[in-house]
Every structure is written in C-alpha cells, then in structure tokens.
Amino acid sequence: MSERLGDPAHHFFLTRSVARVMGLSLSEAMNRGQLAPATYADMVTGCRACPLVEACQHWLAARTDLSASAPPGCCNGETLQRLARALH
Incomplete structure (x- = not known):
C-alpha cells in the first residue's frame, strides 16, 4: 500500500x-547558493508525507514572533537549522 502525499501547493x-x-x-x-533547488523540492515532499501536519498548522497559528527552531518533530528541522546558522 502506498502512502498518500498531501497537496503540493x-x-x-x-x-x-x-x-x-x-x-x-x-x-x-x-539565490545565495545555500539551498539547492532539489533540496527545497525534497523538503516540500517530506512535508507532504509528514504525519504532523495538523500540529504544524497549530504551531504556525500560535506564532506571534520569530522562532529559533522549527515545530517539534519537523522533518525539515535540521535543514532549516542549518540554514539559520548559515544566515547568522
């Protein structure tokens, strides 16, 4: 049985x-060469398969300011942390 992926958009x-x-x-x-287009596409695909989408949406809705990290359990958390370190 194949896993159903969420809507790409x-x-x-x-x-x-x-x-x-x-x-x-x-x-x-x-644009700065810190994130390959293929990695970005992989991030979206990973999100499409994530079982924590509802929790992520609640996390986003509760944000009133910037966060130092991604939501707990985010499949893209490591990549986003790496990008954040490169930015600062």
Whole structure:
C-alpha cells in the first residue's frame, strides 16, 4: 500500500511558512547558493508525507514572533537549522 502525499501547493506554503517564522527566506537561500533547488523540492515532499501536519498548522497559528527552531518533530528541522546558522 502506498502512502498518500498531501497537496503540493499546501505543503509548499507550509514549508515556506515555517522557514519565515524562523526568519528565513528559502528563495533567498537558493539565490545565495545555500539551498539547492532539489533540496527545497525534497523538503516540500517530506512535508507532504509528514504525519504532523495538523500540529504544524497549530504551531504556525500560535506564532506571534520569530522562532529559533522549527515545530517539534519537523522533518525539515535540521535543514532549516542549518540554514539559520548559515544566515547568522
């Protein structure tokens, strides 16, 4: 049985939104050569398969300021932390 992936557009925006809450622009990271387009695509695909989407959406909704880290259990957390370290 194959795992059903979530809507690509929805997960593109979730991935981008988590990055934004961390003070990151994934487009800017790609332009600077810090994030390969294939890695960005893999991040979105990973998000599409994540079982924590609802928790992520609640985490995003509760944010009133920047966060130093991604939501707990985020499949893209390590990549986002690496980008955050490179930015600062």
